[in-house]
Amino acid sequence: MYYLECDRVALRQHHKKPRFMTDEIWRFEILLRKREYLYNCPPSQRWYNFIPLIFHKVRTIILHYKYKRLQLKLGFSIPLNVFGPGLSIAHYGTIVVAEGAKVGANCRIHEGVTIGATNGTSHAAVIGDNVFIGTGAKIIGNVKIDDNVQIAANAVVVKDVISDRGCTIGGIPAKVISSSSSELNLVKATELVNKERFYL
Numbered sequence: 001m002y003y004l005e006c007d008r009v010a011l012r013q014h015h016k017k018p019r020f021m022t023d024e025i026w027r028f029e030i031l032l033r034k035r036e037y038l039y040n041c042p043p044s045q046r047w048y049n050f051i052p053l054i055f056h057k058v059r060t061i062i063l064h065y066k067y068k069r070l071q072l073k074l075g076f077s078i079p080l081n082v083f084g085p086g087l088s089i090a091h092y093g094t095i096v097v098a099e100g101a102k103v104g105a106n107c108r109i110h111e112g113v114t115i116g117a118t119n120g121t122s123h124a125a126v127i128g129d130n131v132f133i134g135t136g137a138k139i140i141g142n143v144k145i146d147d148n149v150q151i152a153a154n155a156v157v158v159k160d161v162i163s164d165r166g167c168t169i170g171g172i173p174a175k176v177i178s179s180s181s182s183e184l185n186l187v188k189a190t191e192l193v194n195k196e197r198f199y200l
Helices: 002-010 024-040 047-074 189-199
Strands: 095-097 113-116 138-140 168-170 175-178
Touching: 002 024, 002 189, 024 047
Parallel strands: 095 113, 113 138
Antiparallel strands: 168 175
16 A cells, blocks of 8 residues: 555545546556565465465456556556655656666656666666656666666666765766756655655
8 A cells, every 4th residue: 555655646646546548657557566465465375275365366367467458558568576666657658677677766767768687687777766767768787876866868877876965867878967866856755655644
């Protein structure tokens, strides 16, 4: 529920559920989180859990089918357990993420982005919290990107980005082009949700 609520806030959705025939990206993120939950929290394999286990497997198959169908429709190739809470996918369009990648909380990602491995390995980027990834950006290889970084459109990142307070990187290969952090270009949904829970 926490991940679902953070994603809703990050997407700036004010409805409780996706609207009929619209909100496909939000619907996709919900399916992503449900699949992650079923994958990470399977029922016990003991004999007295036979019925819950069958129900779990049937539900997993149905969600997998819906997830794959919506992935193809939207152009996304996003594996499970990559993105932290507060994911915001900005638009339809090709987004390819390697299974070895890890992305922190409150990531806003645009179309045409690739987060990939290289040299035949499964090692991919480790990206911090509150990172904005602009249209067409490519993050290739086992690189580390610190919190509060924004990656400009069409940047190609092949080296670590170390920044205490955040910065903007751009170019081919990407380098620091500004001291501006990602703060104005995304919603720090985890902070908002945690604050709301604190006051309840």
